[in-house]
Amino acid sequence: MTTTSAPERRIAPRRGTMHQPPSARVMLVKIALLAIVDAIAVFAMSILFFQESWTVLAILAAVTLLVNVVYLSPGLLPAKYLTPGLIFLAVFQIFVVLYSCYIALTNYGDGHNSTKEDAVAALVSQNTQRVEGSPTYQVQVVEGLQGLGLLATAPDGAVLVGTAEQALAPVDPGAVTMDGDRAVALEGWTSLSMQDVLQRQQEIAALQVPLDENLTDGFLRTSNASQAFVFQSNFVYDDVADTMTDTETDTVYRDLGNGQFETEDGEALGTGWQIFVGLENFLYPFQEPSYGEALVSVTAWTFVYAIASVAITFLLGLFLAITLNDPRMRSRQAYRVLAILPYAFPSFLSALVWLGLLNAQFGFVNEVLFGSADIPWLTDPWLAKVSALLVNVWLGFPYMFLICMGALQSIPDELTEAARVDGASGWQVFRSIKFPLLLVSTAPLLISSFAFNFNNFNTIYLLTGGGPRMAGVSENVGHTDLLITLVYKTAFEGGTRDYGLASALSILIFLIVAIVSAIAFSRTKALEELN
Numbered sequence: 001m002t003t004t005s006a007p008e009r010r011i012a013p014r015r016g017t018m019h020q021p022p023s024a025r026v027m028l029v030k031i032a033l034l035a036i037v038d039a040i041a042v043f044a045m046s047i048l049f050f051q052e053s054w055t056v057l058a059i060l061a062a063v064t065l066l067v068n069v070v071y072l073s074p075g076l077l078p079a080k081y082l083t084p085g086l087i088f089l090a091v092f093q094i095f096v097v098l099y100s101c102y103i104a105l106t107n108y109g110d111g112h113n114s115t116k117e118d119a120v121a122a123l124v125s126q127n128t129q130r131v132e133g134s135p136t137y138q139v140q141v142v143e144g145l146q147g148l149g150l151l152a153t154a155p156d157g158a159v160l161v162g163t164a165e166q167a168l169a170p171v172d173p174g175a176v177t178m179d180g181d182r183a184v185a186l187e188g189w190t191s192l193s194m195q196d197v198l199q200r201q202q203e204i205a206a207l208q209v210p211l212d213e214n215l216t217d218g219f220l221r222t223s224n225a226s227q228a229f230v231f232q233s234n235f236v237y238d239d240v241a242d243t244m245t246d247t248e249t250d251t252v253y254r255d256l257g258n259g260q261f262e263t264e265d266g267e268a269l270g271t272g273w274q275i276f277v278g279l280e281n282f283l284y285p286f287q288e289p290s291y292g293e294a295l296v297s298v299t300a301w302t303f304v305y306a307i308a309s310v311a312i313t314f315l316l317g318l319f320l321a322i323t324l325n326d327p328r329m330r331s332r333q334a335y336r337v338l339a340i341l342p343y344a345f346p347s348f349l350s351a352l353v354w355l356g357l358l359n360a361q362f363g364f365v366n367e368v369l370f371g372s373a374d375i376p377w378l379t380d381p382w383l384a385k386v387s388a389l390l391v392n393v394w395l396g397f398p399y400m401f402l403i404c405m406g407a408l409q410s411i412p413d414e415l416t417e418a419a420r421v422d423g424a425s426g427w428q429v430f431r432s433i434k435f436p437l438l439l440v441s442t443a444p445l446l447i448s449s450f451a452f453n454f455n456n457f458n459t460i461y462l463l464t465g466g467g468p469r470m471a472g473v474s475e476n477v478g479h480t481d482l483l484i485t486l487v488y489k490t491a492f493e494g495g496t497r498d499y500g501l502a503s504a505l506s507i508l509i510f511l512i513v514a515i516v517s518a519i520a521f522s523r524t525k526a527l528e529e530l531n
Helices: 024-050 054-072 077-104 116-126 194-199 201-205 280-287 289-324 332-339 347-357 364-369 381-409 413-421 426-454 457-463 483-492 499-530
Strands: 128-130 137-144 147-153 159-163 176-179 182-186 219-222 227-233 235-238 243-246 251-255
Touching: 024 054, 054 077, 077 499, 116 128, 116 227, 116 235, 128 219, 137 182, 137 219, 147 182, 147 219, 159 182, 194 201, 201 219, 280 289, 280 499, 289 332, 289 381, 289 426, 289 483, 332 381, 347 364, 347 381, 347 457, 381 426, 381 457, 413 426, 426 499, 457 483, 483 499
Parallel strands: none
Antiparallel strands: 128 227, 137 147, 137 227, 147 159, 176 182, 219 227, 235 243, 243 251
């Protein structure tokens, strides 16, 4: 008689037990990666320290400390996975939105992109002329960590060095290499050869080195990289009265709170500084009626463009999906490949191809299809809108075809067969069964497609550039401009780049897309009952 032992019981580890410590190799890799992260963070914090950006410095230090605590502490497994994603979310999403809101409340743009101190220095240094009878300095163009500079030998034999940012200062005589009475090299600096001077001639000619910290005392400039002369500014800044005076015309410019020096009658100097303007950028369309009307037109066209693009591409894609999903259709695979070809090419290349096809003078459409007709597809306001919409439909219908094809094939055949047994026609089956079930899976994609087309920068900018331009508007606004292309042109094109106004417009886009998406997603919840 044999006896069988009872099966061995395995006791599962209880919650709260200590995790097995990582191996030495894993620990070394973790420490090495953290050391790299900490080194980058310390380098960034040192830069922020010298720039006196205390808020950002404190945030960066806190985040660095948090990362070390999370990854060096045992346990905290969810935090180890969530921390990288949360950091990237904060940097690339939350920070961008908050910073855009901040810029929208300022006058940041061309001529207003720095501090008042920098504006004063720029005005003084940009308006200089040579002082008659000034002493001649023997110079050698040098380059260091601070950029280009001048190694100057004064008439009294003193050797000095300085850059555009740092005034001339005496150097250690033991660190200087002399060629006769002229200093030609300095330890820690690279002396430029004649070939380097010729290649950077314009940069050297524009170089102005202050004689001392007081910019009104003058600058040292050279035109031949061997001799330099003293230049003084036509503008004199009085820090007590807070005025800038043009000594040639005796015109006095004051700070009237608009971020620039200006006279009482509105004459302003070109270089200003960044200030807080509150809601001025948001109110600008109401203060400038022509721009406000143009903005309303652009907003309306953006909605039309996005809604029409989604509707037409969806209907065309659905039609092709139904047609090419029919088993009676011959050569379905070949037609499916042809249908997705526009989606296989990069959109910016397709837009450039269509730009050539629709050219009024030698485009294929006018020359071949319309017998050398002169049809302004891209220069007439209405035809340009139609052309932009058709090109976007060409680029977008393969995507809708693919998702509709997949959604149709996922619908069980038993449902349609049961409906046909009950006597339902083909249209009734599609309208009451297939289409509602199709919307369950495609509705979120339609919403995301609307958001994409609402901000479809590539097609509009590459095809029409937002043009043709609207008449009667001083700003660069076109008939086919979307809000996103208007933001780009406001920020990066035109005579004045206004980042504050562009940020205000980008916030408008964000709010519109967020509101439309929230409403659309709330409406699509009713479709979930179909499941």
